[in-house]
Amino acid sequence: MASDLNKTLSQTYIGLQLWVLIVIGLAVVFLVILGISLWLSFRKKSRKANDMLPVRQAPYIPEEIKEISIDQVSANNGGLNTLNDKFSDRDSEKVLFNVDNGDESGQSGSFNHVEKDVKGSQPGEEGGTGEVSTYRPSSHPLTAPSPLSGLPEFSHLGWGHWFTLRDLHLATNRFSKDNVIGDGGYGVVYRGNLINGTPVAVKKLLNNPGQADKDFRVEVEAIGHVRHKNLVRLLGYCIEGTQRMLVYEYVNNGNLEQWLRGDMCHKGYLTWEARIKILLGTAKALAYLHEAIEPKVVHRDIKSSNILIDDNFDAKISDFGLAKLLGDGKSYITTRVMGTFGYVAPEYANSGLLNEKSDVYSFGVVLLEAITGRYPVDYGRPQPEVNMVEWLKMMVQLRRSEEVVDPNIETRPSTSALKRALLTALRCVDPDADKRPKMSQVVRMLESEEYPIPREDRRRRRNQAVNSDADPQRKNSDADRSDDPDSRLGI
């Protein structure tokens, strides 16, 4: 048997013995396998190296903020996979704004309620007729066609769309002055249209090599990988030489500041319901940034002009140029306080201490702006009214809260709705950052039908008070407690 095998292996084929041929064959197979695996691992490494920007970790979603949507980047096609869609469309059932009939139809002084039919018409178009049409929410944002469809799918960051300078030249008509929609210290924002017809806002960062790169990374890291109905969507970017540009979905209905006091006032004034809807959307997006993703994102510049509004009167938070990524439970101390005067939380302004509670404070200021229609700081007003937050606290203390409502709101809110909004706002602007609610709690307070605040939140706050009474360091004096919004609003 063994001698048969020896004989077979010793036979000669093409000048070589069979056993030599077998050894050569095995060596070739081994080398091919080795080559393939080396090539695969090299490809993986070089792909990682190309991803200059860190990819966000799989998001952790706390129970209390279930209603959010999160998308993850699909590495292959740059598309976005929905994990869940939680903050529901429940709030987009109906929106009203008062249209100035004086402007639209020549009859001065009177206002009509108009419910907009989103399909095909712009808010304000039907104002003069006083018609009421049915409002229907537009198609679900995550099933709607992608604004990037029809464009070649390509991104070297593993996210979004990589536009060439030429693409953006074409989109903005060579960055024409007529297309400028904003100009700031960071650069210029242009309106444009992609070749597939999608309207976009192009932020062209100042051509200042170090700074442009930094600003670019901050925005991309903050919102490049996330998607939420109430966050402006970053569609892509352009990196060419020292040029850095960011391409956003275009949000076509102005910003909250313009609706309260600026360019959009000619269309009419926002109703109470529309204001609460916009603030609720803003609160949901902040809850998402603070509580649903890791690392969390602190926006640092929440203000009414950074809350864009779409046709459905849904809010979209924009301008992440100052955003900061923070690990779970982390705070950050900075010597350079950034933000906008009137919106910055006192502990951040005074000591540079930053965490998500700074955004909660700024949100409270915006909510008060929406309730009163006033500027956060207005030197044109009598001294006690210059600082809106202080004036409001005083009015509530004097039990004159009914007087603070923006006189431009034609149909005043019910007393309970007003108190609920005021109480929520005053809690957000609590000088003690630890006492401010989390944004998911703010969402619950604003959504609640229960007067004035969900029982569960009241219980939590009462327990907090008991605990701080037990702690001599945090024990409030009676005078301090008179500053508590609950007691001031008679709750």
Ligand SMILES: Nc1ncnc2c1ncn2[C@@H]1O[C@H](COP(=O)(O)OP(=O)(O)OP(=O)(O)O)[C@@H](O)[C@H]1O
């Ligand atoms: N995606 C967008 N769609 C439509 N308009 C936008 C978009 N992004 C920004 N804008 C508008 O462009 C203008 C400039 O915006 P940006 O947030 O960059 O600066 P700003 O709010 O004017 O100044 P600041 O830097 O002080 O916040 C604003 O009027 C804003 O409403």
